Amino acid sequence: MNKFKKRLYEYLSKTDFLGFGYYFFNKLNPRKITKAIIDIGSTCNAKCPYCPRQQEGFTFKDNGLMTEEIFETIYSQLKEMPDLKNISLYAFGEPLLNKNAGEYIKKIAQLNKKTLLSTNTTNMDKFTDELMLIDRLQFSIEGWDKESYERTRKNLKFEETIEKLKNFDEEVKKRRAENLKTPFRTIHCLFTKSTDLHKFIETWSPYVDEIRFTTMGPYISWSDDKKSTKLYYTKEMEQDCFKFDIPVEVKTCSYVNNTITVNSNGKVVLCCGDFSQHLALGDYRDLNKAFNCKLLKNLVKQIYFGEKNICNGCRNYFACDKDKVYKYFPELNNLESLSTDKCKIIVTL
Numbered sequence: 308m309n310k311f312k313k314r315l316y317e318y319l320s321k322t323d324f325l326g327f328g329y330y331f332f333n334k335l336n337p338r339k340i341t342k343a344i345i346d347i348g349s350t351c352n353a354k355c356p357y358c359p360r361q362q363e364g365f366t367f368k369d370n371g372l373m374t375e376e377i378f379e380t381i382y383s384q385l386k387e388m389p390d391l392k393n394i395s396l397y398a399f400g401e402p403l404l405n406k407n408a409g410e411y412i413k414k415i416a417q418l419n420k421k422t423l424l425s426t427n428t429t430n431m432d433k434f435t436d437e438l439m440l441i442d443r444l445q446f447s448i449e450g451w452d453k454e455s456y457e458r459t460r461k462n463l464k465f466e467e468t469i470e471k472l473k474n475f476d477e478e479v480k481k482r483r484a485e486n487l488k489t490p491f492r493t494i495h496c497l498f499t500k501s502t503d504l505h506k507f508i509e510t511w512s513p514y515v516d517e518i519r520f521t522t523m524g525p526y527i528s529w530s531d532d533k534k535s536t537k538l539y540y541t542k543e544m545e546q547d548c549f550k551f552d553i554p555v556e557v558k559t560c561s562y563v564n565n566t567i568t569v570n571s572n573g574k575v576v577l578c579c580g581d582f583s584q585h586l587a588l589g590d591y592r593d594l595n596k597a598f599n600c601k602l603l604k605n606l607v608k609q610i611y612f613g614e615k616n617i618c619n620g621c622r623n624y625f626a627c628d629k630d631k632v633y634k635y636f637p638e639l640n641n642l643e644s645l646s647t648d649k650c651k652i653i654v655t656l
């Protein structure tokens with residue numbers, strides 16, 4: 308059997324025909340950058356026990372604030388990306404710790420793409436006008452009262468967060484009454500076994516347009532040779548999270564297919580799972596080159612064909628037992644019925 312036939316035979320025996328179809332579909336439809344994740348602030352002022360920063364061996368160290376030079380170089384390339392649809396100004400930290408955040412938001416808003424930003428709320432009062440330009444504004448919150456909030460968002464204050472959301476909501480109401488642009492405000496609540504879902508809705512729904520509930524899952528940890536990944540649970544997660552132990556078939560991942568993720572120091576990394584920048588694919592000076600690097604292209608193929616690859620230890624490859632979650636929280640079955648005109652409740656396990 309010649310080399311080509313042997314390779315073809317290996318592919319066919321390892322994968323299904325759907326995967327094969329995907330591969331050729333992608334050959335005919337080359338990858339394009341449709342989403343850019345520009346991490347303007349990789350540092351954080353909180354010490355959340357569920358955060359990958361708290362994992363042993365977390366090594367990333369620099370001031371974590373994207374400079375104007377890096378931002379401008381990226382910005383000039385984003386302007387030339389015809390297929391770009393979404394721009395996120397966050398990935399690994401708190402973007403509003405960057406004093407230039409307001410300027411960066413204003414510039415990105417001029418590109419007429421869908422913009423996203425996630426904040427822990429501490430600095431949002433400094434950027435009220437600019438945050439109104441964001442399309443989807445996410446608040447990082449897990450607790451529902453002083454005790455639970457300050458346990459899950461260490462270093463932050465419950466009363467201050469309530470106050471900031473309340474003030475921001477007043478401003479949103481005023482602007483909506485005048486038909487001015489305001490962001491769609493959402494909380495993506497990553498719940499654990501100890502989350503009080505009803506109290507969570509009661510506390511935060513007055514200040515947002517949507518609350519989305521998803522089970523909190525583990526993070527990725529990388530092997531020393533950077534060739535493999537596995538799931539990592541922080542100590543708190545071990546005790547409190549539902550286990551992700553059901554293998555899932557994965558055919559694709561948007562991060563390798565259509566997304567470019569740039570850290571605050573300008574390194575292009577695989578995805579938001581790479582907190583420690585283990586796998587730098589290139590840098591901010593040439594985003595297209597990084598997106599088309601050999602490693603990413605190979606990864607696309609490996610994922611399609613179900614071959615062993617560095618992503619195999621990612622959460623995408625595992626699910627938790629949904630029946631167990633529903634048994635533990637029977638109220639999840641009718642949580643969405645608590646939606647109001649003001650705030651929509653969504654459950655996505």
Ligand code: SF4
Nearest residue numbers: 560562578580618621
């Ligand atoms: S590690 Fe997971 S999220 Fe990251 S590129 Fe791989 S599959 Fe996608």
